Amino acid sequence: SRLKKGLTKTREGFVAQVENLFSKFSTIDDELYEELEEILIQADVGVHTTMKLVDNLRDKAKEEKIKEPKELTKLFQDQLTEILTKGTKEEDDDQPTILMVVGVNGAGKTTTIGKIAQRTKEAGMEVLLGAGDTFRAAAIDQLKVWSSRVGVDIIAHQEGSDAAAVAYDAVQAAKSREVDLLIVDTAGRLHTQSNLMEELKKVKRVIKREADNMAVEVLLVLDATTGQNAISQAKLFNDAVDVDGIALTKLDGTAKGGVVVAIKEELGIPIKLIGVGESAEDLQDFEPESFIEALFE
Ligand code: GDP
Numbered sequence: 562s563r564l565k566k567g568l569t570k571t572r573e574g575f576v577a578q579v580e581n582l583f584s585k586f587s588t589i590d591d592e593l594y595e596e597l598e599e600i601l602i603q604a605d606v607g608v609h610t611t612m613k614l615v616d617n618l619r620d621k622a623k624e625e626k627i628k629e630p631k632e633l634t635k636l637f638q639d640q641l642t643e644i645l646t647k648g649t650k651e652e653d654d655d656q657p658t659i660l661m662v663v664g665v666n667g668a669g670k671t672t673t674i675g676k677i678a679q680r681t682k683e684a685g686m687e688v689l690l691g692a693g694d695t696f697r698a699a700a701i702d703q704l705k706v707w708s709s710r711v712g713v714d715i716i717a718h719q720e721g722s723d724a725a726a727v728a729y730d731a732v733q734a735a736k737s738r739e740v741d742l743l744i745v746d747t748a749g750r751l752h753t754q755s756n757l758m759e760e761l762k763k764v765k766r767v768i769k770r771e772a773d774n775m776a777v778e779v780l781l782v783l784d785a786t787t788g789q790n791a792i793s794q795a796k797l798f799n800d801a802v803d804v805d806g807i808a809l810t811k812l813d814g815t816a817k818g819g820v821v822v823a824i825k826e827e828l829g830i831p832i833k834l835i836g837v838g839e840s841a842e843d844l845q846d847f848e849p850e851s852f853i854e855a856l857f858e
Contacts, residue, residue, distance in 0.1 A: 564845060565855040567813040567837020574816025575604035576856050579637065586630040593630060594619060604819035605788040610826040614640060638857050644826050645849035657775045659732060659743045659768055661693075663761055663798050664782030666749040669810035669836060671700065673782050674744050675707035676844040677834075682711055686741035691731030692717035693724045693764060696748040704746055714738075724748060724760055725767045732771040743775070758801040765802045778805045780833065785812045785820050792820070795828050810836035813843070818856065 565572075578600045586593045594615050601611040614637075621636050660677070664670045678688045690708050694700035698720040708715035716731040728745050735743035745768065747761055769777050781804040783791040791809075798804055807828075812818060812835050824832060832847045 562855065563842055564837060564851065565858075567843060568818060568852075568855050570813065570816040571604075571818030572856055572858075575600070575818055578604075580634060580857075583630045583633050583637075589622060589627065589630050589633065601819060604817040605815075605823060606819035607789065607792065607823035607827055610644075610823050613826070614644075614822075634857070638853055641822060642849050642853045644822055645832075645852065648829070649831055649849075657735075657739070657741050659735065659745065659772055659775050659777045661728075661745045661747060661765060661768055661777065661779045661802070662782060663747050663779060663802060663804070664749050664808075665751050665784075665794060666697075668749065668782045668784040669808075670694075670746065670749060670782045671703045671707065672839075673780075673808050673810060673834070673836065673844060674704065674746055675711065676841045677742075678707060678713050678744060679711045679841050680844075681742050682713055687738065688713040689731065689735050689738065689740045689743045690715040691727055691743060691745040693727050693731075693746045694748045695720060695722045695724045695727060696750055700746065700748075725763045728764045728767050729771060732768055732775075735775065736771075736773060758797070761798075761802050779803060780806050780808055781830070782808045782810060783824070785809050785818070785836075786814045788815075788817060788820055789823075792823055792827060795824065795830065799828065799830065804830050806831050806833035808832075808834040808836065808844075809847075810844075813837045821852070 582596055598611055598615050602608060617640055618636060662670055662674055681688045690704055690713060692701045692704045692715055701717050705715055716734050718727050731743055731745055747764055748757060750757055779802050781795060781798050783795060807824060807830050809832055835845055835847045837843045
């Protein structure tokens with residue numbers, strides 16, 4: 562499958578290391594658990610989540626009186642699945658929605674917006690785009706390219722204009738045209754961080770104030786190849802605009818897929834979408850069971 566192919570690096574990296582570890586040891590002892598800790602930390606699972614995972618695995622192995630290290634694989638998989646599934650809830654797909662998309666430049670925001678627009682349009686729904694990254698002319702142009710490629714309208718102002726004003730116009734247009742989904746792009750410049758966060762807060766305030774019956778969601782786009790850095794970025798964005806879900810891009814570019822687990826466990830924000838390649842089909846809904854299955858075969 563595309564998912565499995567996109568996760569090749571992580572399967573051959575992180576997952577293979579765990580499987581090798583469980584087959585290399587003949588008994589389950591402290592040394593095995595210590596090596597497992599090292600592998601997990603290396604794979605961007607994060608120290609806190611690693612400790613928790615390994616402690617739980619140790620307890621479970623004792624409880625189930627497991628003697629063969631190889632039997633740990635199944636327990637380990639179950640634990641990952643449990644972390645990734647807990648607290649996820651069904652969504653109401655029928656309500657018209659405003660999706661505010663945030664993330665640092667280069668994370669894959671534009672691509673993600675384009676792909677979501679395409680999928681939603683193909684599902685027979687009305688989509689509108691709002692070019693809220695007014696800081697970069699290229700960002701507005703790129704979004705316009707997606708808008709004509711997918712065949713959806715876009716609300717855009719000139720470079721340098723007020724992002725909140727674009728958001729305001731886009732929301733008014735979305736309401737009067739009764740679209741199913743409005744996707745609002747935002748700026749992602751990192752060098753002037755405090756200004757950026759203030760701008761994002763203002764954009765969200767305007768969107769919420771004008772949304773009327775439309776649901777408002779914030780989607781944070783994170784680059785999986787940035788590992789622990791992605792976690793600190795997520796904290797920053799979450800403090801500013803309360804993130805509802807994460808799109809984790811470029812998982813095909815890392816051998817350390819453990820960042821998926823760290824994001825869920827340390828931030829408590831659900832991963833909604835994962836990117837496992839450059840094409841539109843490579844942006845997939847995140848489903849913990851199929852994800853873990855694809856990793857361990
Ligand atoms: P933005 O600056 O956040 O808007 O980022 P872009 O959407 O322009 O994406 C930056 C680069 O990452 C582009 O070259 C994309 O094709 C690439 N990209 C985005 N998502 C993925 C993914 O899941 N896998 C891979 N390999 N590349 C991706």
